[in-house]
Amino acid sequence: MQVLDTPESTKDSQIDGMNCLVKESLESDGLVLKSDVSVPPIGSDEVRIKVIATAVCGTDKSIYNSSSSEGIRREMMRYFDDKSEFNPIIVGHEFCGIVDALGSGVTAERFSDVPENLRLSAGDYVTCEMHLSCGHCFQCRTGAEHICTRVKVKGVHLDGCFAEYVTVPYKNVILLGKDGDTKTIPPKVGAMLDAFGNAVHTVYEADVRGKSVAILGAGPLGLMAAFLCRDFGAARIYLTEAADVDRRFKLGEEFGADFCFDVSSGSQKVYDAVEKYETMANGVDVVLEMSGSPSAYRDAFKIVRNGGTVLLLGITRKPLDNFDIANGVIWKGVTVKGIFGRKMFDTWETMLSLLNAEKLDITTKLDKILATKTYRLSEYEEAFTNLTSGEEMKLVFEP
Numbered sequence: 001m002q003v004l005d006t007p008e009s010t011k012d013s014q015i016d017g018m019n020c021l022v023k024e025s026l027e028s029d030g031l032v033l034k035s036d037v038s039v040p041p042i043g044s045d046e047v048r049i050k051v052i053a054t055a056v057c058g059t060d061k062s063i064y065n066s067s068s069s070e071g072i073r074r075e076m077m078r079y080f081d082d083k084s085e086f087n088p089i090i091v092g093h094e095f096c097g098i099v100d101a102l103g104s105g106v107t108a109e110r111f112s113d114v115p116e117n118l119r120l121s122a123g124d125y126v127t128c129e130m131h132l133s134c135g136h137c138f139q140c141r142t143g144a145e146h147i148c149t150r151v152k153v154k155g156v157h158l159d160g161c162f163a164e165y166v167t168v169p170y171k172n173v174i175l176l177g178k179d180g181d182t183k184t185i186p187p188k189v190g191a192m193l194d195a196f197g198n199a200v201h202t203v204y205e206a207d208v209r210g211k212s213v214a215i216l217g218a219g220p221l222g223l224m225a226a227f228l229c230r231d232f233g234a235a236r237i238y239l240t241e242a243a244d245v246d247r248r249f250k251l252g253e254e255f256g257a258d259f260c261f262d263v264s265s266g267s268q269k270v271y272d273a274v275e276k277y278e279t280m281a282n283g284v285d286v287v288l289e290m291s292g293s294p295s296a297y298r299d300a301f302k303i304v305r306n307g308g309t310v311l312l313l314g315i316t317r318k319p320l321d322n323f324d325i326a327n328g329v330i331w332k333g334v335t336v337k338g339i340f341g342r343k344m345f346d347t348w349e350t351m352l353s354l355l356n357a358e359k360l361d362i363t364t365k366l367d368k369i370l371a372t373k374t375y376r377l378s379e380y381e382e383a384f385t386n387l388t389s390g391e392e393m394k395l396v397f398e399p
């Protein structure tokens with residue numbers, strides 16, 4: 001991040017300073033709205049994008065409340081040699097926008113053999129994978145870039161997209177519409193595809209066709225998983241949540257959940273329902289843990305059937321105490337898999353197919369998860385207050 005009027009900031013003198021939200025110190029909560037940060041210069045292999053809409057997720061909430069979130073502080077310091085030094089960065093990693101300019105190495109000439117409709121040009125409507133893989137580690141070289149050992153995340157380790165402009169490697173840009181065409185995927189939805197990708201990645205790791213599925217956590221990702229499981233032909237869908245249950249269960253039922261359980265004062269009702277309906281298998285086939293709540297981990301391994309599958313996307317704030325791995329996993333022969341990010345770029349291609357499938361009407365469903373109000377960057381304090389209080393589940397800034 002470069003602040004204007006420093007010696008290095010002359011590269012883009014044709015555009016004045018931009019508005020952006022910056023994390024200045026990990027020791028104190030909040031962000032700082034700046035208007036004097038220079039528009040980022042474009043590296044040769046990069047693309048600069050003018051941000052139309054940018055969504056806020058749980059990671060941003062942790063960054064906002066960094067003083068009480070040791071995990072995110074440790075992660076944000078990961079690439080600093082001197083663990084006491086933190087350089088301020090622009091936060092935000094979910095967005096969509098319009099290509100403003102291409103780096104010198106990714107011009108039209110280089111891609112002259114790429115079909116016109118797939119070629120990236122200034123003015124195109126795009127989103128991005130903001131996890132930048134190193135390209136060299138074992139995982140990157142064996143088709144598992146999404147779990148690269150040296151991944152850098154824009155908005156966590158590098159400047160992100162709560163800003164008017166952001167630069168990203170050409171390879172990470174996802175074309176949503178040529179010539180700024182936002183008809184199929186409206187910008188509010190285009191801004192939340194990073195999150196949608198987490199849900200798609202999770203559901204795709206289990207075969208849910210004709211299966212009973214329990215989704216633990218009815219936040220944005222759990223709700224997305226609910227309609228995906230319904231669309232993909234799950235036999236029965238159980239959904240649990242401990243907060244804001246009226247609104248979340250209303251959407252959950254609309255999206256196809258068969259049973260919704262408020263687990264704020266215990267999970268016995270879920271256990272009873274699973275025992276009643278899953279008598280043949282003695283548990284559900286697939287559990288998707290989307291909440292990060294310690295009690296949900298206990299529930300997951302209690303209700304999964306012997307030989308079933310548990311997919312873990314939610315992130316616990318601290319290591320689990322007293323996890324009974326023998327009873328929960330080993331003797332039941334359960335398959336457990338952690339899900340991180342989106343597969344590069346399988347998940348993105350799948351998402352584009354889903355979003356373009358008119359009859360699934362996924363954009364309408366995604367829009368229902370979002371706050372009706374869109375916020376200006378300058379309203380960030382109100383936005384984060386509403387997210388932290390649970391008044392809004394997910395919201396979008398329009399810089």
Ligand SMILES: [Zn+2]
Nearest residue numbers: 057058059094
């Ligand atoms: Zn996110």
Ligand SMILES: [Zn+2]
Nearest residue numbers: 134137140148
């Ligand atoms: Zn790598």
